[in-house]
Structure formats: structure tokens, C-alpha cells
Amino acid sequence: MEKFDRKTEVMSVIRREERELTAMSDQIFDHPEMAFKEMFASGLLEDYLERSGFEVERGLGSLPTAFRAVFKRGEAGPRIGLLCEYDALPSGHACGHQLQGPAVAGAAVAVRKLCRAEAFTLVVYGTPAEEGKGGKVILLDEGYLGDMDVALMMHGGPATQTDIRSMAKISATVTFHGRSAHAALKPEAGRSALDALLLSFQGIEFLREHVKEDTRIHYTVADAGGPCNVVPAVAAGEFGLRSYDSAYLDQLIARFENIVKGAALMTQTQVSIAYGQRIEGKIPAIALNDLLMEMAELFDAPDRKPPREKTGSTDFANVMHRIPGSCIRVAFVPEGTSSHSQEYLEAGKSQKAHEAVLCGAAILAAASMELAENGAVFDQVKEDFRKRRKG
Template sequence: MDRKQDLFEHIDAMASDLTALSDFIFDHPEKGLEEHQACALLTDFLAREGFDVERGLVGMDTAFRASFDNRSGDGKGPSIGLLCEYDALEDLGHACGHHMQGPAIVGAASALKALCGDRPFRLVVYGTPAEETVGGKILMKERGCFQDIDVALMMHGSPTTTTDVRCLALISYEVTFLGRSAHAAIAPEKGRSALDALLLACQGIEFLREHVRDETRLHYTILDAGGPSNVIPARAKGEFSLRSYSTDYVDSVAKRVRDLFRGAALMAGVTCEIEEKPRYQAKIPVLALNELLMDNARRLEAPTLRPPREKTGSTDFGNVMYDLPGSCIRVAFVDEKASPHSEDYLRAGKSPEAHRCVLLGAKILAATCWDLVEREETLKAIQGEFGERKEELSRV
């Protein structure tokens, strides 16, 4: 018996339902933490399929957890997590392809539950909102999610069919400098310029660039310069972002940057308020898990197969993959020259290629989950590689 072929046929039989889900989410784009329709559609579908569904997870209205547990009382068998996003971009809709993720995930989950119940395993589907804005997975992880799974899998529409190796850790700050206003011409000595401090901080970042490791990224912008030129500004605000492929290293740079902010305030005779945004961690790559996904993509003759992307930007999935093995299969549905958050992605959102992407994503994930369920040694090897790589990175 070819279990994988049975899974593929089950998903093909659901094709019209899955693509209809994808098209509806595409036609009704919702911003992060406002994905009420998408969340309802996906959780209703999973509930009908017999999953135990928890909505409004960890205080987030549009987060959910749906589970199917076929393990015995001793807990034997893997616990596999399937994660999906469904938020859109403000003013641009689903120009990143998130409308395809949920349908692919629920298709894979349905097939596994229906056809693999003779083996012990737990399947957990996590609905993770607001990837594009606040990093929903970061908040969910901080509130205790993802501790119940051994491995985390995702899918994403892409110009090529591939996986990723590294991503950038990210720490961002909004810094408000507070001084004292005065007339710039009549009584400049009475003022203390918040803008002076902000400019000093920006200049400090420029000097810091030559004293950090290669592949460290330092960015800044001025959000509020404080007002007209003839008034010494009492308030100025900037945003600063730090990135590195090492979570530990970017943390060490962040300590220096916070000192830089306080030093700039001291030089200008003002004070500062430092607001840190949620931190994005660098993923711990597991090449064996990447290859397992790609083996199944090759079996299905997925389009535009390419080697793994060695370096990518920042993602909240990195925070999940910092604690446990994980991977995201990227499935081609647009031209190789297209980029996320573009009109090319948007125009292709309901195309035949997008519908194929949903079904291929579901099949690749279902087949990979079966590999983990069928062969206990596969998951053990993946977990072993994860532990070794995390130890290596901690020494860098």
C-alpha cells in the first residue's frame, strides 16, 4: 500500500473546497489581529473534520489551536505541528500569499487524520495571526504556545519551490527624546533640543557600523523631527533596527545601542524613553528536515525546484524554530522574477498556479508528516541535528 498516494488522492478529492477557501480569504483580506473571517472559516472546517478546536487562543481573538491525538496513554508517537498564517497587507491585500497557507494546512491535516489513524501520533494545527505586523508567533510563544509539538512545519507561496537555511534575528526600538522647548532665535540658551539627541544617536549608529561583525545590519529612520526650525524641539522620535544571523550576537549589539541612546541624551542635556518591540530570533536550520520536504516536492514534480535559500530576512517563524526543529516549504506559483508584497503576487493570487500551490503544499506537508509518523528514527535524527546546530551557534 502506498500511503502517500492515498494522501494525495484524498487531497485531490478536496480540491474544490480548498481552493474555494483560498479564494474567499484572498477576496476578503484582513489585517493582522483582525482576521476574523479567515479564522472562522479555517476553524469551522477543522471542527467539521473532527479536530478539537480552541479559538481565541492565549488572549488573541484570531489565533487558534486544533488538535487530533491518536496516541496511547503513554504518549508514544510524534507530536507534529502545522502552522498557518492568514493576515493580509494593509492597502495591498494578499500580496504575500498568506491566503494559500490555511487551506493547504487544513487539507494536509484532514488527509492525515482520515488515512493515518492506525499509527500513534498527535497533530496540532496552530493558526498564527499578524505575521506581517506584530509577529503573532512571538506573542504566542511568549504565552506558552508550541511547547506541545516536536516539530513545526509550514508552507508559503513563492517564485520557486525551495526551503530556507538562515534568517536574520531582529531587535527594534522606538526611542523618544524629551528636552525643553524655546525660541531658537530669541532664547536658544533656554532650550534643550530633543532633535540634537536624536541626530547624535543616528550618528552614533554610523560610527558603530565599523565595529560590528560582517552581516550585521543597523538601520534607522526619523519618525518625528520635532517641528519648525525656529523652535527648539522638546520632543523627537526615531526608530532603530538591528539584525544579525546570530540571536546571541544581535543581543550583544543591542546592549551597546541602548548605551548609545542614553549617551546621546546625556550629550544633549535631555532624557530618553526606549521602547523595545518584540524580538525576532534567528532560526536554527535543520537541513535533514529541509531535504525531507524537498524529497516529497520532487516526488510530486513541483514546479521550479531550486536549492535552499542560504540567507533570508526576519520572520516570526524563526522564534519557533529557535526552540524546536522546523521548516517551511516554499511552493512556486509566480514568475521567478516576482517578489513578495508586489502586484505580481497579487495578480497571481487566484490563478490556476495558486490553486495548484495550495494542493501541492497540502500534499508535501502530508507526505512529510507521514514520513515522521512512519519512521521513528527520522524524527530522532532531525532532533539530533537541531541540538547539534543550536550548540554550534551558541559558541559563535
Template sequence: MSDDIKKQLGAVIDSYKEDLCQMSDEIFDLAEISGEEYKTSDILCSYLEKEGFAVERGTGLETAFRATWDNGSDGPVIGILVEYDALEKIGHACGHHLQGPAGIGAAIAVKNCLQDYPCRLVVYGTPAEETLGGKIIMLDKGYMKELDLAFMSHGSPNTSVDEKCMALENFVVTFHGVKSHAAISPEEGRSALDAALLSFHAIEMLREHVKDDTRMHYTIRNAGGPPNVVPDLTVAEYTLRSYSTKYLDEVVERFYNILKGAALMTGTTYEIQRDLPFKSKVVCHKVNDLLMANAAYENAPSIAPPRERTGSTDFGNVLYEVPGSCIRIAFTDKDAQPHSEAYLKAGKSDAAHNAIVYAAKIMADSICDVLVNPELLAQIKQEFEVAREKG
């Protein structure tokens, strides 16, 4: 039965391909950066409204939205999450312009072909992934927590899923010292720059005593002035990462002690600005397997094993709350990695347009499998709870 429905889903998506690709190209050309995706959000919302979805705009962020199709009250709540922010000064070199059209294509197909299966289908527009971590803000305001299952898509050099993503903590630290003349009265000064440099050195010492997957980065945003003046202000930025959220919490505590020690040794003080923390995802292999099975069913290009090592994403925070996964669809050369010029140049290619269709079909097929076989969702939830408990 599900194969017959999947053929119907695919036919619907194919019939919308021209609209979806045109939408993607328009979003690509707008290239609106994080938090400024007003026109892009309106394009997506207006299309969903035209297709019969109830759209709530401004869900936690001005450019976020929640589009719902209710098909009875007894079924699961299935989410499709889409991003649409571009990179500043580069444009859509991360492929986010493909996600909205792909998610809309999947949602329309499910709405048209699965009316015999009760569910609530929710398309969430999640802006500002590249900077603020828009999904984290939306979660904090109660959105997405109602989902029983969450899907996403993303462009990639290969068609695959992720095993892990890195938890991330970012800090901007302002050190305050005492300004003085570096030649005439250096003894009266207390160098804010020295405090920052000592913290950097301590992080280098810490590298030997953390787990292998820990990443620690730092830079100076404001050194404090010319060399003949003891600087009374220095601004430094630090990024800490690990594939385990729980372990990263331990590293953060050690980082706090580094700051205390650097300030104590230099007679300075400091202020910490802590950005929203990105969590590592709770991996649900049954969802990964479901997406990859449907990728094979749809003959998606360049199918590859799951990615063992990835960067950081606010989708990880969602996957600490609900089970789900992101299907990555091949549309670039193997050497065209996200955030590169080569990746950008592929953004309006035939392969990119085909990736929209593949992503839409794979997500729609996976939703079909879950709705037709309720026991599958029960198994997914069971695996998720066990994995989340382990952290």
C-alpha cells in the same frame, strides 16, 4: 509502504482541491490585516471542526486557534502552522491566504490515511505575523512548545527551503528635551532632534565595526516641530538585524550605549519602547532535506537550492523551541517578490491554487515519513539540539 501511503495522501488532497481553493480565494478577498482576521480565522476553524478536529479558539490572541486530532497517546506531536494576515493597504501580497487551506489539506489527508500510526496532529492558526509577531505571543503563553516537529508552507517564486532567517529587534525611542525660541534664546533649549540625529550618526559609525550580516535601519516618526523652535520631543524608530540571535544581543547593547551617549551630549532624556524580538531560526538540515525530497517526489515546480539569505519571521522563534522548516512553493514569476503588486496579482491564479495542493502534499508526505520511520524523528531531534546549542 510509504509510497503507497503517499499516493493515498495525494488522492485525498486532490479530492479536496476545489474546497481548498475556494477557501483560499475567500480569504484573499477578505484581506484581513494583522489582529483583525476574525472572519478568516472562523472560516479555517469551522472547516477543521467539520472534518473532525477539536478546535480551541483564542489561543493567546483573539484570532489564533489550535485544532487537534488525537490518534493514540504514544506517538509524536506534529504541528502544522498557518498564517492568514494580509498587508495593510495592499492585501494578500505575501501569500498568507494560501497557508490555511494548504495546512488543512495536509491535516485532513494525514487524519484519513495514517490512522495506523499513533500521533497527535495539531494545526496552529498563527495570526499577525506581519506586525506583532503572533507566534512570539503564543509561545510566551505556552503554545507550540509541546510540538516534536513543526511544518509551515509559504508561496514563493521558487520551490525551496530556507537556510537562515534574520533575528530582528525593533525600538521606538522618544527623546525629551527643552523647548525654546531657536533665534532669541537657543541657549535655553535642549534639542530632542539633535539627540536623534546624533544617534543616527553613531549608528553610521558603528557600521564599520559590526559583522557583515548586521543590518541597522532608522527613521524619524516625529521631528518635533518647526525650525524656529528648539524641539522638546522627537520620536525615532530603529530596526537592528543579524542572522545570529546571540550576536544581535551584542549589537543591541551597543545601541543602548549610543542612546545614552546621544542623550548625554545633548542634555536630553529618552524612553525606549522595545517590540517583541524576532529570533533567527535554528536550522535543521534533515527537515529541510525531507521537505525537498518530497517536493521532488511530487514534481513541484521551479525547485531551487535553499535560500541562503532571508528576512525576519516569527517562525524563527518557534524554531528555537522545536525542530521544523517551511516549504516554499513556486507560484509567481521570478521577478514577483513578496509584498509587491505582481505577487498580489498572482494570488488567485491557477498556479496559486496548484501551490496549495503541492504544499499540502509535501507536508503530508513529510509527516508520513516521520511517522512510518520513528528513527528519522530521533535523528532530527538530535541534530536540532546540537544546532541550538551552537546558537
């Protein structure tokens, strides 16, 4: 199909849905819900997709605010996934997640109506709790998100672009157990858990000189163990380890554990480490990035820029470790605006935010149809990802 024809028919469908899509975005913005509590947002999107002819499963595994909506034609063909987030921060939707669900839903409706592939499956996943809780990681662990060959997302931003790398991360709670004693009358009887914690902090500082420059290590005191006149029997710290390379994160974890064990050895204390959820770094799907940016140009998306080489951490990266994935960021705030900021929040119901919903929907719809209808493009994306994953 000629690109002009594709652009015309996709925008025709998106424009017919414009009022409902932008209204949903505003409604989600006006009802901010934090991780695992997104009942209003998920219900709104589920109802829309069900009315639009999708088979909707409400609540997935242990997550009542996750959903899966499916449209299938034929018995084979590519399985195209569209993922959306809708959780808010404590300050509200200061990250633009209110845009994602309506954009993905609009794209899904356009694909259902327009895709000419003889056989394909379109799967829409509502994925809660991206902001620090890793909803996609939980869904993966519980057996979901495996029914896609590729995964696409949309996000608002200060520029229209894709991403290359993100930071792998893991958190750890370290607890030292010593022996309490009177700090003035019989300090020799004590074994200070706090001393062990402070030594581990110092060890981390020495480690910083001997790790890759894009490594990040954070720490804080969670429990100092009590008053200063008692040798503390228990002390705990919170640690965060990050790297742009998931394999290097494994090396960092091993060195971190040696520091912690060394601190326990020096103080004659015992130590336990409880790791939190692990977020991987992205395996980039460059061919998929290029396809999304090609469609961004087709629909004249605003402020198009080259891909971001480095970003923060996202649970979408765990999906991208298994299948090709890409997220198109669509400009709706001024360049230089930080996500999670007041400026981001104030732009949430602006005309540019509404335009980002529609533009994002059009880009995702056109890219999805290209993957479903053009076997050469689909195979190129899969092969590109296979090579990068192997490397």
C-alpha cells in the same frame, strides 16, 4: 511503505478535497483581512477542520483569530505541528497567505485518514498577524505552541525550496527629553532633544563601518520637536536593528544603547528607550528541510531549487528557536517575482496558485506521516536540531 504507494494514497485524498481546498483559498483571497482581524479566514478553516473530525479551539489567549485543532491517536508518540497564516497586507494577499490555511488543512485531513502510526498527535495552529505583528510570538508568550515536537509550514513562492537563515530583528523608540528655550533670544538656556537625536543618527552611521556585513540598522524621525525658533524639549526616533545571528543582535543592541546614551550625555538631555517585539533568527533544522524537499521531489513540485541561504524576518523563527521547524515554499509565481508585489497579488487565484495549495498539502501530509511512522527519521530530526541549537 513504498514511496509510490504513499504518493498515490496521499494524492487520492488531496484530490477528493481539491474543490473545497481551492475554493477556501479563493475565498480568503477575496476577503483580505489584516493583522488580528482575520475573522472570516480563521472561521472558514476552523469550520472545515471541525467537519473533518478535529477538536477545534476557537480563539487562543488574547487572539480571537488564532485557533488550535487536534487529532490524537493513543497516549504517546510524536506530536506533529502544522502552522498556517492568513493575514493580508493593506494591498490584499500580496504575500500568498491565502494558500497556507487550505494547504495545511488538506494535509491534516490526509494525515488523519492515512497515518499508520499506533500513537501520535497532530496539532494544527492558525497563527494570525505574521505581517509585522508577530502573532506567533504572542502565542508563545501566552503559553501556546509548546505542544509540538516539530513544526511544519507551507508558503507560496517563485521556487520550491526551504530556507536556512532569517534575520533577527528588534525595533526601538528612542525619546530624548531636553529643555526648551527661545532659539534666537536665549539659546544657551536650551538643551536640544533634536540635537541628541541627530547625534544618535550620526553615531549609527559611524557604527556601520564596524559591524558584520549582514547587519542592518534603520532609523527615522518620529517627532522633531516643533518649530525651528524653539529649542525642542522633546524629540523621538524610530530605530530598527537586524542581524542573521540572534546572539550578535544582542551585541548590536548594547552598542546601539551606548550611542544613544552618549548622544544624551553630549547634549545634557535625558533619554528613554522602548523596545518593540523581538523576532529571532532561525535555527535551521536541516534534516527537516531535507525531508520536505524529499517529499517535494516525490510529488514532482515545480521549479525545485536549493535552499535560500538568507531571508528576511519571520515570527516562525521564534518557534524554531524552541523546536525543529521548516517551511516548504511551493512555486506559483515566475522566478524573480518579489513578494508583496502587484505580480504576487495578481497570481493569487491562478491555476498555479491552486496547484501550489494541493502540492503543499501533499508534501506536508507525507512528511508528517514519515515523522509519525518512522522513529529513526523523527529521532534524526530532533538530534540534528539539538546539535545546531547547542552550537
